[in-house]
Amino acid sequence: MIGRIFNSLAKPDKVPKAFAFAIMLVLLVSLVYSYQLNPEQLYTKPAPQVQIEMAQENVDVSYNLAPYNRGGTPLDPEDRGIVKSQYETGNLGWITAYLTPFSQWLRNISYRFGTTILSHPGGILDEILYYTRGLDTILESTILFVAFTIASWVILNRTEKERKDREK
Amino acid sequence: MSDILNLSGSIIGRILLADIVPYLTPFSLALVITILVFTVFLTLSTPEFRAMIQFKKDVVGTSTVEKKEARFRRFMTILCGVALLGVVTTGDLFNFALFVSLVGVTNLGIFAGVKDSHVLNAAFQYGLVIMICSLPLFGGVAITLARTGTLSMGVLAVIPADPLVNISRALLIIGAIGEGALAPFFATKVEMIRAKGAPYINMMHLSSLMVFTRIIEIIFIMG
Amino acid sequence: MDPVTETIVPELVPQIFLNFYPIAIVVAIIVAVIGFSALILEKNDFQKILVIQIPILAMYFIVSAVGTDLAEALILPGIVVALAELLAVTEILIFREITKKEQKKEALEEFDFDFKPINMEVLKTAIPITCLVSVIYGAILTGFTGGAVAGAGILIYLFTGKISGIPHSFWEEMTGISGVAWCIWIIGFLLLFITPQLWLLSLFMAGAGIIVKVALKLGLLGILGREEYNV
Amino acid sequence: MIMIEFPYAAVVLMIVGALGGLFLTQAIDKILMLAVLGDGLIGIIAAYQYLDVAMASSFMTFVGIIIMMIGLIRILEIKKAKGETI
Amino acid sequence: MISPTETLPWISFYLGCILLILGALGVAFGPKTAKEPIIRIINLTVPTIGIALILLSYNYTLAMLTVLSVNVMYYIITIRAIIRLEEMGALY
Amino acid sequence: MPYFQFLPHIVLFIIGSLVGLEASYKWHSEPFVQRTIEPIPLAIAIIGGILINIYAPLGFLFLGFVLGMRPGYGFYESILGIVLALVLWVIL
Amino acid sequence: MIYPATNSMLYLFLEIITASLFAGLLLGLHRKVIARIQRRPGPPLIQYMLHTLKFFIKELTIPDTSSMPLYVAIALALAGAWVLAFLVGPVLLGPYIIIIMCYAVHKVSEHGIGLATGSPYAKFGSSRAVLSATSEMPLVVAPALVFVRTNSLILQDIINYQIINGSLVNQLPLAALATFILVITKTPFNPFGIVYGKDIISGFKTEHFGVIRGVLMFGETLAFFVLLWCFLVIFFGGVINTPLTILLAMIGVTFILGFICALTPMVAPYHSVMIQWIFALLAIANVLLI
CATH class of the missing domain: 1.10.287 (Helix Hairpins)
Incomplete structure (x- = not known):
């Protein structure tokens, strides 16, 4: 019986299926546990729609950056963006909330363009992606690069081969 | 830091890269030296001439990897070595998962250019496995994050154990097994190493075992 | 609080x-x-x-x-x-x-598959505008999102077959641009870590670098597709 | 005055679109139902009041459907050349 | 009346979950999926939109935009593969 | 842990067995016939058994001589020597 | 972790020499025991060591087909890995996890040594080396259980724990068994030795002669010493914790290994993997039982 399982595992075609089965078992077992989120997290964010409600009430024009408003003015050590990171480093919160003049104008006229405005360089995600977790971003992009290299190499290889065949 | 101290010795050095803090212990130093030595030698080596013997016919000859193909595969080998360096030194769980998937992709790349349908078939199945692996790896990391509120190994080492972390441990182990093509899912690897080009193939074997040794340390740290 | x-x-x-x-x-x-x-x-x-x-x-x-x-x-x-x-x-x-x-070694019969663009009114008019809009919007959104949006724009333009037969050398140049973008991006990163005072410059370098890189990589796919069919 | 809360309308649109997209058998019908699904999504985003996101995503769903149509037509051409049907 | 801070996220979250599960079932075991890959790709849109909804209910708007635009590229890559394989007659 | 304190023992043992091997091939050049207890190895074994409790490395030299003899020869002698050494060790 | 202040290069060198000579004798003894059980006189005790030394003075030939720096470097890597393992383990009593790494490097080297020659026979051996890499499983499971018990993987701490609380073999008998299986796989003529099986000539070492073969055999001798040492110290550390007792116990275990190797047949590759996995799973079950 076990021997048969092992023999079937010896074929590469069966490997993804067996692997999927193994993960499936782990996941099904994990259903037994009751999952709870630990409320003490890093980089917390407000509940959905709270910021847009505030923006509607026109409390403060900076709320027009909903849903990515994290406070702070750039290059001002006194008034930094609020970032709760794992390790304290000197320059936290500098990147958050940089606005180009165009974006400032956009912010002043409407509270419905927050995503676009803050995905300019300067949003909270830039703070996380490019500063506190910069190595991750390099890495993800490297994976992308490698995968594209593989694909383009395979395609080029194939195209050249076909061209040679046609010349024959 | 208690767990790290008890596992792999005192911390020799660390690099402060904002939230991601790579650290060196005697253990990871040994791993780094091994990987560096292997990467240098595997990169310098020329691919071997594989003796071909066809049974029942009197055909004996040698064949080797084409120059262009060898260049590409050597590039992937170097990248794999770099990724392995990251795997053994990183001090962050998510970073670790990413490095492991980079190792998986470069391993795939080492075999992508081989013009042999058996090898390509095995490489394709391996590719499927590394695609599946993104669920256990990143899922495991996310469950740990949700439970403990941190990703840094230095912090995880001092946090007391949590039963829910066991799930993410199991997921991480199975993810690393899949990415490294380790037992019992090693059939793709055994099929793939039939290809030519000894230095590059050897890199894959090295990578899977190094990932394995590192994941052992990490699952201990997580407790 | x-x-x-x-x-x-x-x-x-x-x-x-x-x-x-x-x-x-x-x-x-x-x-x-x-x-x-x-x-x-x-x-x-x-x-x-x-x-x-x-x-x-x-x-x-x-x-x-x-x-x-x-x-x-x-x-x-x-x-x-x-x-x-x-x-x-x-x-x-x-x-x-x-x-x-x-x-x-089976001789598969080559059937004639005409790879001509499809004549649909909506494609003629909508596609260029669509691509333009998505590329511009992608440029506004930096980072991975921007790259993905702009890449989708380039890709659809190439896929719908408006242009035919981009020469081989062109795509090699594109790879060069992609490599340059990669370098810009890495330099931006290092700058950010070494001199946080220049954060704005480095951030723009990083953001622009990654969008150019991702978008070009995705665009290359379409070109490669054309290459492959030799249209 | 009867007032329909438009997120509910969007929910109905999405469910109809999803069911149609999943369970119809003709490929072209499915693609059309996906358009309905995308419209529902835009409705929900509009309820969230993120205007730029709604614009971009409506755009993307449109592009997706166009791509799907073109691909489907090409595949059908190949099938026709081979003498098969979908 | 739908409260935007309380009810709306719940609506989109539950709807996203329903779409995700339904879509997953449809992709896995839906009608004609086993025969035609193109139908499977079309069905895959449903769980993707479900994920987009869930991301929206968490307010991850950038992630949602990325999912939607990557979905387009996903179509292109897979459809190209189908065309290639179909030409070779190696799809089945 | 300092293992190199046993280096003399091991080296002398090896030298002893090398000498034993050479010597026994000198004595017995004929094909293997039968097992008998011979006087010289017996004496060496007994000396080794006693010496090992006085100055261990030297004892190992002599025991190595017996143990290292040509295959088939010196079997009983070496067992005798070892037993003697053990007995003396227990007694002393 | 204690790094003695007297760690001069000479001291370390002497340690390595002692261990390799002693392990060479042990392997000779092992062969002798097998021969005696099979009613043969068997070779002299120093045969294995002489065999190793012989290769150091033989002519070195390198096959034309081989992949060049790799062919030489990887043999050195195998020996180097075990030297490192020896220094970290028996000499400095450092982290056990480094020994696991050295074992992994050993596996990689086995594979590379076979592939680098380009010979089809060596390739068979190296394919099987990949297959037998699964025997790393007990090596990993055992320290996991030990870590759960002692809360440390530094060998010095493990020994101290056992001196206070008694040997771990009483608490984790099945894990000890699994580790023992691992030690078996590293002895010559063992039932799981698919890499060295006689059906594939000399396995991955078919094309290696001269100094390189000598270095390889030196590495394997050290490997035998280190693995035996780990088995004894981790599971019997309460009793066996001085150099003399360790060396004596090694002789005893070698006798047992000889009996096992003489009396068991060679198993087929996949069955070998299977059996080792079963033992590893048994070791895991050990935790649930106690």
Whole structure:
């Protein structure tokens, strides 16, 4: 019986299926546990729609950056963006909330363009992606690069081969 | 830091890269030296001439990897070595998962250019496995994050154990097994190493075992 | 903490995300199990690639369930990476089939497949505008999102077959540009870590570099597709 | 005055679109139902009041459907050349 | 009346979950999926939109935009593969 | 842990067995016939057994001589020597 | 972790020499025991060591087909890995996890040594080396259980724990068994030795002669010493913790290993993997039982 399982595992075609089965078992077992989120997290964010409600009430024009408003003015050590990171480093919160003049104008006229405005360089995600977790971003992009290299190499290889065949 | 101290010795050095803090212990130093030595030698080596013997016919000859193909595969080998360096030194769980998937992709790349349908078939199945692996790896990391509120190994080492972390441990182990093509899912690897080009193939074997040794340390740290 | 700051960045994760979490995990596990069981039952190799997308979606769900900015920063590049892996695996599958066919040495009859653009009114008018809009919007959104949006724009333009036969040298130049973008991006990063005072410059370098890189890489795909068909 | 809360309408649209997209058998019908699904999504985003996101995503769903149509037509052409039907 | 801070996220979250599960079932075991890959790709849109909804209910708008635009590329890559494989007659 | 304190023992043992091997091939050049207890190895074994309790490395030299003899020869002698050494060790 | 202040290069060198000579004798003894059980006189005790030394003075030939720096470097890597393992383990009593790494490097080297020659026979051996890499499983499971018990993987701490609380073999008998299986796989003529099986000539070492073969055999001798040492110290550390007792116990275990190797047949590759996995799973079950 076990021997048969092992023999079937010896074929590469069966490997993804067996692997999927193994993960499936782990996941099904994990259903037994009751999952709870630990409320003490890093980089917390407000509940959905709270910021847009505030923006509607026109409390403060900076709320027009909903849903990515994290406070702070750039290059001002006194008034930094609020970032709760794992390790304290000197320059936290500098990147958050940089606005180009165009974006400032956009912010002043409407509270419905927050995503676009803050995905300019300067949003909270830039703070996380490019500063506190910069190595991750390099890495993800490297994976992308490698995968594209593989694909383009395979395609080029194939195209050249076909061209040679046609010349024959 | 208690767990790290008890596992792999005192911390020799660390690099402060904002939230991601790579650290060196005697253990990871040994791993780094091994990987560096292997990467240098595997990169310098020329691919071997594989003796071909066809049974029942009197055909004996040698064949080797084409120059262009060898260049590409050597590039992937170097990248794999770099990724392995990251795997053994990183001090962050998510970073670790990413490095492991980079190792998986470069391993795939080492075999992508081989013009042999058996090898390509095995490489394709391996590719499927590394695609599946993104669920256990990143899922495991996310469950740990949700439970403990941190990703840094230095912090995880001092946090007391949590039963829910066991799930993410199991997921991480199975993810690393899949990415490294380790037992019992090693059939793709055994099929793939039939290809030519000894230095590059050897890199894959090295990578899977190094990932394995590192994941052992990490699952201990997580407790 | 005063209520205004509380709406900007709260101390703890909001209650609604805590309530979401158990449901999210259970649903994600169910979805993953469905995906895996389909994978186990599936026989066709190409279909396996498609089915694997379900567990990957479940992975996004598990990561996003944490409900912090960190979680978003973690899934954002992951989405693009999953796509890249898919691309590599698909190419290997196609290459495998070609090698298989060659090894069989079966003379497959070449049927005439006309690769001409389709005549549809909407395609003639809408496509250029669509591409333009998506590229511009992608340029506004930097980072991975911008790259993905702009790349989608370039890709659809190339895929619909408006242009035919981009020369081989052109694509090599494009690779060069992509490499330069990569360098700019890395330099921007290093600058950010070494001299945080120049954060604006380095941030623009990083943001622009990655959008150019991702978009060009995705655009190359379409060009390669044209190359391949020799149109 | 009867007032329909438009998120509910969007929910109905999405469910109809999803069911149709999943259970119809003709490929072209499915693609059309997907358009309905995308419209529902835009409705929900509009309820969230993120205008730029709604614009971009409506755009992307449109592009997706176009791509799907083109691909489907090409595949049908190949099938026709081979003498098969979908 | 739908409260935007309380009810709306719940609506989109539950709807996203339903779409995700339904879509996953449809992709896995839906009608004609085993025969035609293109139908499977079309079905895959449903769980993807479900994920987009869930991301929206967490307010991850950038991630949602990325998912939607990557979805387009996903179509292109897979459909290209189908065309190639179909030409070779190696799809089944 | 300092293992190199046993280096003299091991080296002398090896030298002893090398000498024993050479010597026994000198004595017995004929094909293997039968096992008998011979006087010289017996004496060496007894000396080794006693010496090992006085100055261990030297004892190992002599015991090595017996143990290292040509295959088939010196079997009983070496067992005798070892037993003697053990007995003396227990007594002393 | 204690690093003695007297660690001069000479001291370390002497340690290595002692261990390799002693392990060479042990392997000779092992062969002798097998021969005696099979009613043969068997070779002299120093045969294995002489065999190793012989290769150091033989002519070195390198096959034309080989992949060049790799062919030489990887043999050195194998020996180097075990030297490192020896220094970290028996000499400095450092982290056990480094020994696991050295074992992994050993596996990689086995594989590379076979592939680098380009010979089809060596390739068979190296394919099997990949297959037998699964025997790393007990090596990993055992320290996991030990870590759960002692809360440390530094060898010095493990020994101290056992001196206070008694040997771990009483608490984790099945894990000890699994580790013992691992030690078996590293002895010559063992039932799981698919890499060295006689059906594939000399396995991955078919094409290696001269100094390189000598270095390889030196590495394997050290490997035998280190693995035996780990088995004894981790599971019997309460009793066996001085150099003399360790060396004596090694002789005893070698006798047992000889009996096992003489009396068991060679198993087929996949069955070998299977059996080792079963033992690893048994070791895991050990935790649930106690």
